[in-house]
Amino acid sequence: xxxxxxxxxxxxxxxxxxxxxxRTQLRSNPAMQFKLWMDESLATGQLDATAMSLATVNxxxxxxxxxxxxxxxxxxxxxxxxxxxxxxxxxxxxxxxASVLFYWRELERQIRISGTVEKIAQHESAAYFGSRPRxxxxxxxxxxxxxxxxxxxxxxERVLQLxxxxxxxxxxxxxxxxxNAHEYEFWQGRVSRLHDRFRYRLVxxxxxxxxxxx
Amino acid sequence: xxxxxxxxxxxxxxxxxxxxxxRTQLRSNPAMQFKLWMDESLATGQLDATAMSLATVNxxxxxxxxxxxxxxxxxxxxxxxxxxxxxxxxxxxxxxxASVLFYWRELERQIRISGTVEKIAQHESAAYFGSRPRxxxxxxxxxxxxxxxxxxxxxxERVLQLxxxxxxxxxxxxxxxxxNAHEYEFWQGRVSRLHDRFRYRLVxxxxxxxxxxx
Numbered sequence: 001x002x003x004x005x006x007x008x009x010x011x012x013x014x015x016x017x018x019x020x021x022x023r024t025q026l027r028s029n030p031a032m033q034f035k036l037w038m039d040e041s042l043a044t045g046q047l048d049a050t051a052m053s054l055a056t057v058n059x060x061x062x063x064x065x066x067x068x069x070x071x072x073x074x075x076x077x078x079x080x081x082x083x084x085x086x087x088x089x090x091x092x093x094x095x096x097x098a099s100v101l102f103y104w105r106e107l108e109r110q111i112r113i114s115g116t117v118e119k120i121a122q123h124e125s126a127a128y129f130g131s132r133p134r135x136x137x138x139x140x141x142x143x144x145x146x147x148x149x150x151x152x153x154x155x156x157e158r159v160l161q162l163x164x165x166x167x168x169x170x171x172x173x174x175x176x177x178x179x180n181a182h183e184y185e186f187w188q189g190r191v192s193r194l195h196d197r198f199r200y201r202l203v204x205x206x207x208x209x210x211x212x213x214x
Numbered sequence: 215x216x217x218x219x220x221x222x223x224x225x226x227x228x229x230x231x232x233x234x235x236x237r238t239q240l241r242s243n244p245a246m247q248f249k250l251w252m253d254e255s256l257a258t259g260q261l262d263a264t265a266m267s268l269a270t271v272n273x274x275x276x277x278x279x280x281x282x283x284x285x286x287x288x289x290x291x292x293x294x295x296x297x298x299x300x301x302x303x304x305x306x307x308x309x310x311x312a313s314v315l316f317y318w319r320e321l322e323r324q325i326r327i328s329g330t331v332e333k334i335a336q337h338e339s340a341a342y343f344g345s346r347p348r349x350x351x352x353x354x355x356x357x358x359x360x361x362x363x364x365x366x367x368x369x370x371e372r373v374l375q376l377x378x379x380x381x382x383x384x385x386x387x388x389x390x391x392x393x394n395a396h397e398y399e400f401w402q403g404r405v406s407r408l409h410d411r412f413r414y415r416l417v418x419x420x421x422x423x424x425x426x427x428x
Contacts, residue, residue, distance in 0.1 A: 053267035
C-alpha cells in the first residue's frame with residue numbers, strides 16, 4: 001500500500017560511459033593520483049569539486065557523515081576547518097579514525113581516503129581564519145556548531161554584537177583537522193556496472209596497489 | 215616547501231544564497247520532509263539526485279564511506295541494493311549502525327539520516343534484480359564486490375561465459391539493505407555561513423525537532 005511519504009526511484013540509472021582507469025595509467029604514489037584527479041575536477045569548473053563527505057564514529061560505534069570542504073593537502077595529509085565542539089569534533093576526540101569521499105559525478109569518479117585525524121597547529125588555524133571573509137569569521141565566532149539553539153534570531157543577535165569589534169579573533173575551539181591517509185581508493189564508473197576500482201594500501205612503508213571487483 | 219602533489223583550495227568558497235529553512239516550513243514527520251526535498255531535487259533534473267554517501271564502520275571502529283543509489287523508501291525505511299560480500303556488507307554484518315548523506319549542491323541542501331540496517335526479504339531483492347537491465351545482472355553475477363582481482367580481463371571473461379545463459383538468476387549474496395531511520399538532519403545553506411539546520415530525533419515514539427547552530 002502506497003503512502004504519501006513513499007518514493008520509488010528503481011528506474012533511475014546511470015550509464016557511466018565517459019572514461020576508464022587502467023593500471024598503466026595509475027601513478028605509483030596515490031597522493032599524485034589524487035592531485036591529478038582533483039586538478040581535472042577543478043578544471044571542469046563544476047560546483048564543489050572540493051566538497052567531501054566526512055565520516056566519523058561516535059563512542060557507541062555509530063557513524064555520521066556530512067559535507068566539509070577540503071582546504072589544502074600535502075603528502076597524504078588532507079586539511080579542513082571546523083568548530084572543534086561540533087558533532088564531528090566530539091566524535092574525533094573519542095575516535096580519531098575517519099574516512100572521506102569525493103564524488104565527482106560529472107567525471108563519474110569517486111575517491112575514498114581513510115586514515116587517522118589530528119588537529120593542526122593553532123597558529124596555522126589562526127592564519128587561515130585571518131584570511132577568511134569577515135562574515136564567515138563573525139558566524140564562526142557567534143556559533144557553537146551542532147549545539148541546539150532556540151531560534152535563528154538569537155544567533156543573528158550575537159553576530160550583530162560582534163560586528164562592533166574591529167578584528168574578529170579566531171575562537172579557541174575553531175581550527176583545522178588533518179587526515180593522515182593510509183588507504184585510498186580510486187573509482188571510475190564504467191558501462192554495464194563494470195567499474196574500474198583501484199585500492200592503495202600502505203604496507204610496510206610501500207603503497208600496494210590492487211584492483212577491486214566492481 | 216611546495217611539492218608536486220600539494221594542493222591549495224583555501225580560496226574556493228560558496229555563497230549559499232538560494233533559500234532558507236524556517237521552523238514553520240517543516241513537516242512534523244521527517245519522512246514527509248524527506249520526500250518533499252527529494253521530489254524537489256528530482257524535479258530540478260540534476261544528475262544523481264538519489265546518490266547518497268553511505269557510512270559504515272568496521273570491527274576496528276574505523277568508518278568507510280561510498281556512494282550508493284537510493285532505490286525506494288517508505289515510512290522511515292530507505293532501501294538500496296548491493297553485494298552482501300562487499301566491504302559495506304562485511305561491515306554491516308558486524309555493526310548494523312549506518313548513516314547516509316544526500317548532498318544536493320544545486321539546491322544548497324544536505325539531508326543526513328542515521329539508523330540501523332537490516333537485509334530486506336530475498337523475494338523482494340529477487341523482484342528488483344529481475345527488473346534490472348541484463349548487463350547489470352551479468353556484472354552482478356560475475357563480480358564479488360570489493361574483493362581483489364588480478365585484471366579486468368578475468369572479469370570480462372566471466373561476463374562472457376554468463377552471456378550464454380537465458381536468464382541470469384539473482385546471486386544468493388546480492389540483495390537489498392534497509393536503513394531504519396531514528397535521526398534526520400535537514401541542512402539549508404545560507405549566506406555568511408549562517409546555515410539553517412534542523413534535527414529530528416525519535417524520543418519515546420515522538421519526533422523531537424531542534425534547530426542546530428551552523
